Amino acid sequence: MEALARRLAKGAGKEENVSVTFKKAVDACLEDLLNCSGIAIGSPEYFGTMAGMIKDFFDRTYDAAQAQTIGLPYIVFVSAGNDGRGAITQIERIAAGYKWKKVQEAIRVVGVPTEEDFVGVEDLGHALAAGIDFGIF
Numbered sequence: 001m002e003a004l005a006r007r008l009a010k011g012a013g014k015e016e017n018v019s020v021t022f023k024k025a026v027d028a029c030l031e032d033l034l035n036c037s038g039i040a041i042g043s044p045e046y047f048g049t050m051a052g053m054i055k056d057f058f059d060r061t062y063d064a065a066q067a068q069t070i071g072l073p074y075i076v077f078v079s080a081g082n083d084g085r086g087a088i089t090q091i092e093r094i095a096a097g098y099k100w101k102k103v104q105e106a107i108r109v110v111g112v113p114t115e116e117d118f119v120g121v122e123d124l125g126h127a128l129a130a131g132i133d134f135g136i137f
């Protein structure tokens, strides 16, 4: 998961007018959310849903951030052993609660990521950053 996330951040970093903050969910805080122009949420699928610390980030920030982040562009990418759809569904459900805007379909990587998978997430990160840079979201 972390390798995929690093590659997504690399893609986002291609957009020179956009600065990228790369954090594990446990280290991400309310200020990060309030100060960003878009968010990429990566999670492994554990027990049919998102990793606990991703859920914890949502739990910690929802009340204070929801009204101020309406329309925030977001993307999701999930690393899974054999499925991944549960994690995507649950993350998107929470994002809908925040009223964030999904700007690309989620990427689901099943099994050990291939170079094609890494290129896919790199492109996804670049697309998010470019859309923010050009103001098209």
Ligand SMILES: Cc1cc2nc3c(=O)[nH]c(=O)nc-3n(C[C@H](O)[C@H](O)[C@H](O)COP(=O)(O)O)c2cc1C
Residues within 6 Å of the ligand: 001, 002, 044, 045, 046, 047, 048, 049, 079, 080, 081, 082, 083, 084, 111
């Ligand atoms: C406790 C645990 C629960 C898991 N549950 C699922 C699951 O429900 N569905 C799935 O497709 N893979 C599941 N997996 C496999 C992981 O999603 C997969 O190995 C993922 O790439 C792990 O990323 P990580 O190595 O960064 O933690 C589980 C793995 C663990 C350790």
